[in-house]
Amino acid sequence: MSHNHHGGATATATGLRRFALVGSPNSGKTTLFNALTGLRAKTGNYPGVTVSRYEGVTKLPDGDKAAVEDLPGAYSLDPISPDEDIVAQVLDRDHHHVPTPDALLVTLDATSLQRSLGFLAHVLQAGLPVCVVLTFADEHARRRGSVDAQALERALGVTVVTVTAGRPDELAVLRDAMTRVGEWPAPVVPPPTDPEQVTAWIRSVLQRAEYTAAGTDTRTNRADAVLLHPVWGTLIFFVTMFVFFQTVFTVAAPLQGWVEEGFAWLGELARESIPIGWLSSFVADALIGGVGGVLVFIPQIALLFILIALLEGSGYMSRAAFLMDRVMASAGLEGRAFVALLSSVACAIPGIMATRSLPSAKDRIATMMGAPLMTCAARLPVYVLLIGMLVPADLRWGPIGLQGTIMFGLYLLGAVAAMTAAWVTKRLTGRRGVRMPFYMEMPSYRMPRLRSVVTSVWDACKAFLRKVSTIILLTTVVLWVALNLPLQSTTSMEAAGVDTSDDAAVSSYVLEHSYAASAGKAVEPVFEPLGFDWRVNIAVISTFAAREVFVATLGQIAAASDPEDPAGALEQMTVDHGPNAGQPLFTPGTIAALMIFFAFALQCMSTIGTMRRETGTWKWPVIAWTSYFAAAWVFAFLTKNLVELFL
Amino acid sequence: MNTIRVASSPLPVHPEPVAADGRALLWHVPVAVPLPVGRVAAAPGALGELFADATLSDGLVARGLVWLWLSDGRSWRAEGAQVREALQAALVEPQRWGVVPAGAEVLSRVTDYVLAGTLGAYIASHGGRIEVSGVTDEVVEFAFEGACAQCPAADDTLHSRLESAVREHYPALTGVVERPSPRALRRLLPWPTLRRAG
Numbered sequence: 001m002s003h004n005h006h007g008g009a010t011a012t013a014t015g016l017r018r019f020a021l022v023g024s025p026n027s028g029k030t031t032l033f034n035a036l037t038g039l040r041a042k043t044g045n046y047p048g049v050t051v052s053r054y055e056g057v058t059k060l061p062d063g064d065k066a067a068v069e070d071l072p073g074a075y076s077l078d079p080i081s082p083d084e085d086i087v088a089q090v091l092d093r094d095h096h097h098v099p100t101p102d103a104l105l106v107t108l109d110a111t112s113l114q115r116s117l118g119f120l121a122h123v124l125q126a127g128l129p130v131c132v133v134l135t136f137a138d139e140h141a142r143r144r145g146s147v148d149a150q151a152l153e154r155a156l157g158v159t160v161v162t163v164t165a166g167r168p169d170e171l172a173v174l175r176d177a178m179t180r181v182g183e184w185p186a187p188v189v190p191p192p193t194d195p196e197q198v199t200a201w202i203r204s205v206l207q208r209a210e211y212t213a214a215g216t217d218t219r220t221n222r223a224d225a226v227l228l229h230p231v232w233g234t235l236i237f238f239v240t241m242f243v244f245f246q247t248v249f250t251v252a253a254p255l256q257g258w259v260e261e262g263f264a265w266l267g268e269l270a271r272e273s274i275p276i277g278w279l280s281s282f283v284a285d286a287l288i289g290g291v292g293g294v295l296v297f298i299p300q301i302a303l304l305f306i307l308i309a310l311l312e313g314s315g316y317m318s319r320a321a322f323l324m325d326r327v328m329a330s331a332g333l334e335g336r337a338f339v340a341l342l343s344s345v346a347c348a349i350p351g352i353m354a355t356r357s358l359p360s361a362k363d364r365i366a367t368m369m370g371a372p373l374m375t376c377a378a379r380l381p382v383y384v385l386l387i388g389m390l391v392p393a394d395l396r397w398g399p400i401g402l403q404g405t406i407m408f409g410l411y412l413l414g415a416v417a418a419m420t421a422a423w424v425t426k427r428l429t430g431r432r433g434v435r436m437p438f439y440m441e442m443p444s445y446r447m448p449r450l451r452s453v454v455t456s457v458w459d460a461c462k463a464f465l466r467k468v469s470t471i472i473l474l475t476t477v478v479l480w481v482a483l484n485l486p487l488q489s490t491t492s493m494e495a496a497g498v499d500t501s502d503d504a505a506v507s508s509y510v511l512e513h514s515y516a517a518s519a520g521k522a523v524e525p526v527f528e529p530l531g532f533d534w535r536v537n538i539a540v541i542s543t544f545a546a547r548e549v550f551v552a553t554l555g556q557i558a559a560a561s562d563p564e565d566p567a568g569a570l571e572q573m574t575v576d577h578g579p580n581a582g583q584p585l586f587t588p589g590t591i592a593a594l595m596i597f598f599a600f601a602l603q604c605m606s607t608i609g610t611m612r613r614e615t616g617t618w619k620w621p622v623i624a625w626t627s628y629f630a631a632a633w634v635f636a637f638l639t640k641n642l643v644e645l646f647l
Numbered sequence: 648m649n650t651i652r653v654a655s656s657p658l659p660v661h662p663e664p665v666a667a668d669g670r671a672l673l674w675h676v677p678v679a680v681p682l683p684v685g686r687v688a689a690a691p692g693a694l695g696e697l698f699a700d701a702t703l704s705d706g707l708v709a710r711g712l713v714w715l716w717l718s719d720g721r722s723w724r725a726e727g728a729q730v731r732e733a734l735q736a737a738l739v740e741p742q743r744w745g746v747v748p749a750g751a752e753v754l755s756r757v758t759d760y761v762l763a764g765t766l767g768a769y770i771a772s773h774g775g776r777i778e779v780s781g782v783t784d785e786v787v788e789f790a791f792e793g794a795c796a797q798c799p800a801a802d803d804t805l806h807s808r809l810e811s812a813v814r815e816h817y818p819a820l821t822g823v824v825e826r827p828s829p830r831a832l833r834r835l836l837p838w839p840t841l842r843r844a845g
Contacts (some may be wrong), residue, residue: 150765150768153763189724189727190724192728199663201659203659207675208661368748
């Protein structure tokens with residue numbers, strides 16, 4: 001074998017050796033990345049574009065560390081999507097925007113070697129040291145295929161390492177090869193690039209490697225005969241979605257109960273042990289109450305992400321995308337948009353980021369505009385609170401509870417709204433541009449790897465916790481300050497006729513004259529037709545930072561009037577001025593209007609920030625915010641009047 | 648190997664390096680193409696021109712294997728694509744190739760190739776070693792060493808596997824033989840011994 005020393009193959013004096021994982025999607029690249037780097041991967045962005053960058057560090061047997069980068073999956077270096085574009089740029093040494101790695105690990109799926117070798121031929125043109133990692137050799141063997149990895153190595157002229165998921169000894173061989181990156185052989189004659197020549201080259205190489213193609217995957221085919229059936233498949237899909245949502249709510253409920261009790265206990269502890277009045281209120285209400293009220297939803301979010309990861313890892317997600325392609329087409333989108341929208345059910349942010357897999361820029365923008373309308377996990381606390389106030393828990397139609405039905409209806413509303421928004425956006429961005437062919441690879445059904453599921457759930461929960469600890473905490477603190485300032489002196493209160501010995505009266509007076517109240521009263525003209533009063537307005541304003549804060553804010557407001565029983569206080573709140581003074585504030589019409597308002601309004605700074613990052617401009621987030629606010633107002637108004645008409 | 652193909656699509660070929668010789672490349676071509684065996688004296692089309700203008704300095708042909716040497720001062724990186732296309736075109740007309748006999752040399756290279764390949768890896772994995780101890784135009788003599796020396800399957804390996812592997816590329820092979828072990832000849836009394844020969 002000839003040993004060519006390419007520039008950059010040895011460790012730089014200042015930094016670690018840099019390897020990049022290249023390969024088509026579904027070739028086991030990300031599983032390999034997780035196995036090499038563990039949970040120590042960092043996510044970021046490539047400069048100037050919005051493609052995710054995953055970089056981690058792995059320990060090599062010689063004691064050194066090496067940086068490993070997981071490049072986006074690509075079928076070819078002739079890019080049709082921003083993901084593939086990035087791969088082409090990273091491999092191009094002349095492209096100074098993005099750093100080129102020192103060496104490449106190219107993952108080739110043994111079951112589809114004929115196609116993958118075409119990709120390898122192009123990658124080898126880049127002139128970087130290459131080591132081929134042959135994946136899914138076990139599945140290849142299971143399907144009665146065979147390949148001689150050593151003969152393949154001789155035929156290709158590059159190192160070939162077979163790696164199977166769950167075989168650490170094979171991973172050790174790979175790490176060993178990575179230590180000796182300076183000695184990696186390169187093909188004496190680079191493979192051809194002309195398509196016919198590449199086909200001939202592949203035939204010759206495969207013949208030399210005694211390659212027999214895997215038989216059809218009978219297991220997958222039998223499963224797909226049912227799961228992709230137009231009638232049975234769709235039915236099973238809906239059942240799966242139903243079970244998906246049911247699991248999230250029923251399984252998470254007891255866990256949530258524990259977390260809630262834990263925080264309530266913590267809040268009590270704070271209130272009792274901290275002697276300074278304002279500090280104890282700050283810690284108990286703002287910090288523990290506010291943040292705790294949001295953290296209560298971690299079990300649900302984690303469960304949502306686990307289920308999505310399982311669907312993705314088993315291979316069913318692409319079948320779902322295929323089944324939903326027709327439905328998505330009615331909004332002018334394609335099946336892959338379904339995956340992005342489904343992820344938005346957990347949180348719009350990963351959903352928006354998932355649109356990167358869509359090759360068409362117009363599709364991406366249309367899906368991104370629809371994603372915030374999907375009923376996300378942040379809306380849940382609001383819906384739970386409002387539905388609880390609207391409908392008693394024991395109201396049932398046979399086996400189906402009314403509360404659950406309303407919740408399901410809200411989810412459906414979110415989905416319909418998202419599709420409509422996407423459709424409108426697609427129409428408005430015009431019909432210019434080539435229609436992209438819709439092709440999607442459906443991988444064989446596999447057992448999802450535990451490590452991959454854990455890694456993706458951990459990443460998602462970390463992002464959620466980060467959001468909580470920054471935006472939500474900040475908002476809660478700011479809100480607490482706004483609700484409790486300006487401080488009222490005893491004399492001014494007595495002059496206003498307030499009984500200073502009654503805690504409840506004092507706190508309601510403070511609330512009524514706080515900065516927050518001024519803000520709430522200032523926007524009253526806007527929200528009055530919807531039946532919101534200044535207290536609800538304060539809560540709504542606070543949600544424009546993050547939806548979850550709504551419950552905590554209302555809680556703080558209710559606790560101000562009745563610290564002992566905030567829940568009861570909420571229900572008994574009455575309108576304090578205007579034509580309806582004295583009547584209950586939370587009428588069915590108002591509650592329904594609130595729910596509809598939340599279904600539409602874009603109330604999440606993190607989402608706006610993500611949209612800005614992904615589209616590269618403020619134009620789309622601004623359009624989304626203003627149009628959804630208008631839609632929310634109009635529909636809430638209609639709902640209030642309709643409900644009051646019938647009830 | 649299926650040689651029935653659409654007129655314009657190129658034949659499947661790929662190169663592999665030759666040990667300790669940077670100017671040589673072993674080109675794998677479809678085994679079914681009936682190439683004559685020997686040293687290249689004339690080649691059709693572009694390949695012939697490459698020999699004529701001294702880009703290529705030498706060539707050896709067997710079935711499915713073509714060794715090509717570049718002249719001094721040339722590099723495979725630069726000439727490889729051109730050589731590939733010339734070779735593919737020339738393979739379409741195997742009857743227009745002209746060779747001079749170089750039986751032993753070709754047979755020796757074919758045998759080295761077989762032993763360096765999958766079969767050799769298989770033998771090494773069993774702890775054995777097979778070396779070429781003699782080559783003529785039609786016969787190869789192998790020395791079985793290591794675990795192969797006492798292996799009961801040695802005969803079978805020799806004849807069914809080695810012979811057929813070599814004959815696939817060198818049809819004129821008449822036979823393969825095993826070099827008689829010198830120790831066996833010297834043994835006066837047939838004591839059972841645990842010592843391995845070789």
